[in-house]
Amino acid sequence: xxxxxxxxxxxxxxxxxxxxxxxxxxxxxxxxxxxxxxxxxxxxxxxxxxxxxxxxxxxxxxxxxxxxxxxxxxxxxxxxxxxxxxxxxxxxxxxxxxxxxxxxxxxxxxxxxxxxxxxxxxxxxxxxxxxxxxxxxxxxxxxxxxxxxxxxxxxxxxxxxxxxxxxxxxxxxxxxxxxxxxxxxxxxxxxxxxxxxxxxxxxxxxxxxxxxxxxxxxxxxxxxxxxxxxxxxxxxxxxxxxxxxxxxxxxxxxxxxxxxxxxxxxxxxxxxxxxxxxxxxxxxxxxxxxxxxxxxxxxxxxxxxxxxxxxxxxxxxxxxxxxxxxxxxxxxxxxxxxxxxxxxxxxxxxxxxxxxxxxxxxxxxxxxxxxxxxxxxxxxxxxxxxxxxxxxxxxxxxxxxxxxxxxxxxxxxxxxxxxxxxxxxxxxxxx
Ligand SMILES: *[C@@H]1O[C@H](CO)[C@@H](O)[C@H](O)[C@H]1NC(C)=O
Ligand SMILES: *[C@@H]1O[C@H](CO)[C@@H](O)[C@H](O)[C@H]1NC(C)=O
Ligand SMILES: *[C@@H]1O[C@H](CO)[C@@H](O)[C@H](O)[C@H]1NC(C)=O
Ligand SMILES: *[C@@H]1O[C@H](CO)[C@@H](O)[C@H](O)[C@H]1NC(C)=O
Numbered sequence: 001x002x003x004x005x006x007x008x009x010x011x012x013x014x015x016x017x018x019x020x021x022x023x024x025x026x027x028x029x030x031x032x033x034x035x036x037x038x039x040x041x042x043x044x045x046x047x048x049x050x051x052x053x054x055x056x057x058x059x060x061x062x063x064x065x066x067x068x069x070x071x072x073x074x075x076x077x078x079x080x081x082x083x084x085x086x087x088x089x090x091x092x093x094x095x096x097x098x099x100x101x102x103x104x105x106x107x108x109x110x111x112x113x114x115x116x117x118x119x120x121x122x123x124x125x126x127x128x129x130x131x132x133x134x135x136x137x138x139x140x141x142x143x144x145x146x147x148x149x150x151x152x153x154x155x156x157x158x159x160x161x162x163x164x165x166x167x168x169x170x171x172x173x174x175x176x177x178x179x180x181x182x183x184x185x186x187x188x189x190x191x192x193x194x195x196x197x198x199x200x201x202x203x204x205x206x207x208x209x210x211x212x213x214x215x216x217x218x219x220x221x222x223x224x225x226x227x228x229x230x231x232x233x234x235x236x237x238x239x240x241x242x243x244x245x246x247x248x249x250x251x252x253x254x255x256x257x258x259x260x261x262x263x264x265x266x267x268x269x270x271x272x273x274x275x276x277x278x279x280x281x282x283x284x285x286x287x288x289x290x291x292x293x294x295x296x297x298x299x300x301x302x303x304x305x306x307x308x309x310x311x312x313x314x315x316x317x318x319x320x321x322x323x324x325x326x327x328x329x330x331x332x333x334x335x336x337x338x339x340x341x342x343x344x345x346x347x348x349x350x351x352x353x354x355x356x357x358x359x360x361x362x363x364x365x366x367x368x369x370x371x372x373x374x375x376x377x378x379x380x381x382x383x384x385x386x387x388x389x390x391x392x393x394x395x396x397x398x399x400x401x402x403x404x405x406x407x408x409x410x411x412x413x414x415x416x417x418x419x420x421x422x423x424x425x426x427x428x429x430x431x
Pocket of ligand 2: 136
């Protein structure tokens with residue numbers, strides 16, 4: 001053999017031996033088989049194939065380096081898995097109890113890095129004069145920011161914070177205090193006199209947030225959880241599921257859209273003036289922008305859930321659907337399920353927080369007819385939402401209601417009839 005081939009080949013063989021020892025080769029082959037696309041020309045039998053086909057050394061070493069990098073990437077992936085580092089994205093829409101469910105994870109403390117609504121900044125920055133955002137541009141920005149944050153990199157998020165952080169220091173991170181990770185000792189810089197921080201820590205006195213410190217703290221944590229009500233389509237997040245550096249799982253939180261609307265009509269009364277008037281005159285214009293928006297929201301939620309429940313290969317074992325109504329009625333049971341799915345230990349600390357903040361204690365003791373009682377709480381909206389409005393929601397969100405197991409009401413009488421629950425028992429099969 002000519003000397004110029006010897007060095008790369010010896011190197012190559014050495015690598016093969018080393019990697020074989022690690023029992024990686026066969027799995028890499030599996031991985032490459034799965035990933036065979038025009039961009040990945042390497043065949044599963046890549047080794048002999050390479051040696052036969054590539055005669056010129058530069059080409060061999062190029063492919064070889066590519067292979068080596070892939071192996072390295074794969075090793076990183078393996079390491080991530082082995083170390084049990086989990087990345088959880090809690091996806092929801094407003095008024096679905098997502099802050100509350102976020103607390104299930106935020107309360108873990110210790111090994112958890114929890115971030116509350118980081119995409120608020122992105123949405124705000126990308127809001128157009130018309131009030132909306134360019135959905136395509138927003139989706140891409142959301143995805144990229146989330147991906148970086150799961151890797152503890154705040155730089156892209158920084159570029160969306162207004163005013164722009166100086167030396168990675170910001171006084172403006174949205175709801176900093178809602179992420180206990182951002183108020184820990186290790187992320188708490190000394191208070192600076194005269195500097196006002198709108199979303200300051202409540203648990204301890206801290207100066208403005210130093211994102212370099214936040215990133216360092218994030219890197220020390222085992223698990224990362226991000227909550228967001230801004231992602232519209234789960235499909236857009238596919239690159240995160242396929243990122244070998246992440247072990248991501250998605251929990252989608254949904255709620256009866258009629259209840260969401262009822263809740264929004266109370267919480268944002270001014271914005272929903274039209275709906276109230278329509279209900280009064282008994283006529284809701286079906287082509288109104290508000291109605292279209294409602295339909296758009298319902299469709300997005302349903303389409304995301306359909307993708308999740310269909311379990312395409314990239315999402316297999318990585319998607320869970322949870323209904324607000326089930327969490328409200330059986331908080332401990334649902335929290336247990338969510339933790340089991342996430343692969344993160346369900347700590348006594350979290351359990352006690354749930355006990356303190358829900359009626360879960362009665363759920364387990366069975367002394368009260370809690371299910372009935374909580375069901376009443378959960379379905380209270382039925383007495384505030386005008387039937388006419390409920391009808392409109394049913395008309396535009398019909399398939400969404402059906403998918404999640406929410407019963408359609410056919411009359412005012414049925415809407416207000418406490419003896420009929422509108423929540424069907426439903427088990428969503430996620431692996
Ligand atoms: C390895 O991972 C990095 C970071 O994700 C990526 O940029 C690079 O393209 C990957 N290399 C290969 C050969 O897949
Ligand atoms: C939205 O953003 C994309 C990419 O940034 C751009 O190509 C497209 O023209 C924009 N659409 C509108 C309606 O502005
Ligand atoms: C922010 O934190 C980093 C890391 O601890 C430190 O090096 C840097 O000086 C801090 N920045 C400021 C402005 O204090
Ligand atoms: C339901 O539970 C709440 C709080 O535990 C209680 O105040 C209320 O009276 C109960 N309602 C019924 C109908 O039992």
